[in-house]
Amino acid sequence: MPLQIIVTVNNGLSPASKRIDLRLFSTLGEVKVTQTSVNETNISEKNVSIDDQKMLHIQTAPESITTAVISNINLPESSTSNLIVNGDFESQNPAEIAKWNLELGVNGSGGLSSQFPWRGNTSGFLGTSEGNSGTRRLTQVVKVPKDSQTFYQLFLTAWCSTTGIDTKLSLNVFSRGVSKETIVSGGPEGYRMYYLALKVKGGDEVKVQFDSFSGESYLDNVSLHFVEVQPDLEDEGSGGISKTINITLFFAIVVVIVSFAFN
Numbered sequence: 001m002p003l004q005i006i007v008t009v010n011n012g013l014s015p016a017s018k019r020i021d022l023r024l025f026s027t028l029g030e031v032k033v034t035q036t037s038v039n040e041t042n043i044s045e046k047n048v049s050i051d052d053q054k055m056l057h058i059q060t061a062p063e064s065i066t067t068a069v070i071s072n073i074n075l076p077e078s079s080t081s082n083l084i085v086n087g088d089f090e091s092q093n094p095a096e097i098a099k100w101n102l103e104l105g106v107n108g109s110g111g112l113s114s115q116f117p118w119r120g121n122t123s124g125f126l127g128t129s130e131g132n133s134g135t136r137r138l139t140q141v142v143k144v145p146k147d148s149q150t151f152y153q154l155f156l157t158a159w160c161s162t163t164g165i166d167t168k169l170s171l172n173v174f175s176r177g178v179s180k181e182t183i184v185s186g187g188p189e190g191y192r193m194y195y196l197a198l199k200v201k202g203g204d205e206v207k208v209q210f211d212s213f214s215g216e217s218y219l220d221n222v223s224l225h226f227v228e229v230q231p232d233l234e235d236e237g238s239g240g241i242s243k244t245i246n247i248t249l250f251f252a253i254v255v256v257i258v259s260f261a262f263n
Helices: none
Strands: 002-010 016-021 031-037 048-050 055-060 064-071 101-103 109-113 123-127 136-143 151-162 167-173 178-184 192-201 205-212 217-229 255-261
Touching: 002 016, 002 055, 031 048, 031 055, 055 064, 109 136, 123 136, 123 205, 136 217, 151 167, 151 178, 151 205, 167 192, 178 192, 205 217
Parallel strands: none
Antiparallel strands: 002 064, 002 255, 016 055, 031 064, 048 055, 101 136, 109 123, 123 217, 136 205, 151 192, 151 217, 167 178, 167 205
């Protein structure tokens, strides 16, 4: 039975509402949520719902960890393939390696690195050296398949880490000047998963872009999937995990989504 597990950490001193985008999945089953906080342990949480737009709504207590388990999830057939080539940076095929374009500015460094991968043996890397100036950048351009009159929601996930500031992960649609971006946070915690969602049309060319301005930055396990949506549906989601999950100086949230299946 396919399951999705969502873990939300609320480090704040106030209750918080979370909304998590589940439109990537074609079917969603029963939702079971438990919460552990400074005042309670593994308590069943009843204030949970999935609306008509497949948005999961969760109420979290202060200083709590909330776990949602959703049964009977499935990806639509169109979403089972990753549009990104060599998203885990593990391929030894020169043609697949070349799908990632590297821009280093002046005295920059980058490419593939075995020093600090998230998974496997290799990650994308943007480094710096003495006298470095300008943006260091990793990009890959993909074309959204299907009918040009059909709208799709793109879902980008990537694991990123940086020791610098102003590192960014972004999605750009060339033909219509539409883009989404999120800042990658530096610090000692290492890799975190970042998420962007963007509405596109069939046939659009889309650039996935990872920019670094200082320090050392790493990119790994990049995935880009899509599902068909209505033309008037607004984009939902961007940021550390989701647009609707805010990260501020006083309120930090980490969401980890793991999908797996039991035989």
